[in-house]
Amino acid sequence: MTTASRTTKVRAPLALEVVTATAEKHGVCVRPFTMEVGDPDTGELRHVGVPCGSTVESVCGPCARKVRALRMAQCREGWHMTEEPADTRRAPSADETALLELRADLVAAYRRADAAGDVEADQLRDDIRAVDEELRASGVAGRLPNPDGPGRKAAPARSTRRRQDAPNLPRRRVEKRTVGREYAGGYRPSMFITLTCDTYGPVLPDGTPRDPDAYDYRRAARDAVHFASLVDRWWQNLRRVVGWDVQYFATVEPQKRTAPHLHAAIRGSIPHELLRQVTAATYLQVWWPEHDHPVYSDDTLPVWADGGFVDPDTRRPLTAWADALAQVEHPAHVATFGPQVHSKGILGGSEDAGRHIGYLTKYLTKSTGEVVTADTHRQRDHHDRLHAELAKTPCSPRCAVWLLYGVQPQGATSKTTPGRCKGRAHRRSTLGLPGRRVLVSRKWSGKTLAEHKADRRAFVLGLLADVGITPPERDSSPLIWRKLAPGDTNAPPRAHLLLHAISERIRWRAEYDRALLAAGPDVSAIQPLAA
Structure with a gap:
């Protein structure tokens, strides 16, 4: 066999692959939903591609990067405010x-x-x-x-x-202000902090336990399930201690050992020692029924009968959630933070501020499995053992896992499968990471994410209007929108939707570049092309 015959022939890409790559290049959603739009006056039907809105870059890169850009704008706008955010919410x-x-x-x-x-x-x-x-x-x-x-x-x-084992905290009346102090020389610093969970045992550099059998997987699983509530308690304690309404933009990410930890931008400056005191004194008592030892297993599970779950052998009804809660005398779990608290002062407009905004939003476009990888046998075994513990850890009062402990959860129906909960905490891909990856206080910027998006759109429309470009007005007549199911024969091929969106995006980009050129270098706070 000759060398030429052994050479692998490079194949040309498929047409859809070329279309998808071009859509990625121009920031067009590559997985749009197909909507059928009908005009009741004219009877006209047309098909429109609506962006999927995914926040995971591996699913749809353009949509995920667009959401990340909005989050970065939201973080930047609220971090170093010098005046209180305007309350634009109307009265009922x-x-x-x-x-x-x-x-x-x-x-x-x-x-x-x-x-x-x-x-x-x-x-x-x-x-x-x-x-x-x-x-x-x-x-x-x-x-x-x-x-x-x-x-x-x-x-x-x-x-x-x-609790007697928790340090006391001073408590002040919380003032109605969210902006930090201005120091001599006109400095108004804000802060960047990092909070972590407590230790569950010594770990190696790859995040795996030195001794897996001694690692406290039960406490690790329960801390992960209740991490969001523990964070909420920390903000509550912080505000009571400092005496003003502290605002924050925070993200939750997993460490190598898979435990969640919090990165947060805080508006205003707080002494580092005070942050450590609040962290050491913050705890969350979980007043739930005891769930250390399952009563049932896969071989003998409760069954549904007469409007509730009963024991498979005795046919006696399981204890209702409210009754089980009334019998609780001690907390089933007490969650705390670890002793390591990283805090740093940040000045607005500095290079350091921009770098930390990028760090806060760094992993927002990645799924948990992409952030915490299991490349070795030890890491896979560590993830498996944590997932096994999470599988038998109830995540809420409505969790079907409670049936394994002889407790009928709230909202149980005949469709409830004992021990099988669809909650995020029980998924192998999340390993207990809270569903809320971004935590933003209500008075951070005075705007919702939709309002930040509207600001970007208004900026672009104003820039276009200055050079005489007016986008076509949207049809004000009532239209009937219907989402087409996958496989609908009336749906146009995805390539058609992508090609139309690419053509529109190229035209919009050309108009936007023309408006920027006409505006000149004096245009401040130029924002990327709005969606």
């Missing part, structure tokens, strides 16, 4: 308060009908859902209480007295 309207009064009456009627087993309960629940949709359509944000409620029995009162 008369129609909104009337809708809420109607909802309260419907919820009360629904609970009475549900308790009596009346068939009218289903209709009342649909009416509540319709009212909720009206409230959302009026612009009301946030979640309303679940009509089913947290349970028929109220949770028992717990003592608020601090």
Whole structure:
């Protein structure tokens, strides 16, 4: 066989691969949803590609990078504010308060009908859902209480007295300010801090335990599940100690040992020693039923009968969540931070500030599995053992894992599978990392992420208008939008949607570059092309 015949022939890429690569180059979503848009007046139907909005770069790079750019703008705008952010939220309207009064009456009627087993309960629940949709359509944000409620029995009162093994903290009245002090010379520093979980045993440089059998996987799993609540308690304690409404932009990332840790930008300056004191004194008591030793296994699981789960042998109903909670006398777990607290002062507008903004948002476009890799047998074994512990650690009062401990969770139905919860904490790919990767306080910049996106769009439209470029007005007539299911024969090929989006993006980019050239070098705070 000759050398030439052994040479592997390089094959040309497929057409769709070329289209996808071009879309990536021009910042066009490569996995758009296909929407069918109908005009009821003319009867015209057309298909539109809507960006997928993924935050993971390996899924859709253009969408993920766009979200990261928005987060960077949000972090930058709120970090070194010199004036209090404006509160642009309007007061509730008369129609909104009337809708809420109607909802309260419907919820009360629904609970009475549900308790009596009346068939009218289903209709009342649909009416509540319709009212909720009206409230959302009026612009009301946030979640309303679940009509089913947290349970028929109220949770028992717990003592608020601090634990004897926790240091005391001074408590001040919290002032209504979010901006830090200005020091002599006009300096108004802010801070960058890092908080970590406590140790569960010595680890090697690759993040694996020196002695896996002595590593406290149970505490590691429970700390990961309750990490977000522990962080919320830390902010609460910090505000009470410093005496003003501290604002933050934080991200949660996994360490090599897979334990979550927090990076945060804080507006204003706080003494380093005070941060260490607050961290040492912060703890979270988890008042849940005991869940150290499972009562059931895969061989003998509870079964559904007569509207609830019962023991497979005795047919006795399992203990309801509220009843199990009432029997709790001691916390099932106490979560704390580790002693290592890294804090650093940062001046606004400095190179250091820009570098730390990049660090805060560095991993936002990566999934947990891409951040914490298992390249060796030891690392894979470490991840497997942690995942096995997380699989039997309840993640919420509604978690199906409670059935393994003889407790019927809130909201259990005949479709609930004992020991199988779809919560993020139980996934092998997340290893307990909290679902909220970005934590932003409400008064950080005074704007939501959607409002930051609108600002970028308004900036670009204003720049275009200055040179006489006016984008076509959007059709104000009511249109009917319908998302097409995968495999729908009416859907155009994805390549068609991508080619159309690429053409539009090239035209937009040319108009934007022309506007920048006309504006000259005096244009300040030039932002990237808006979506």
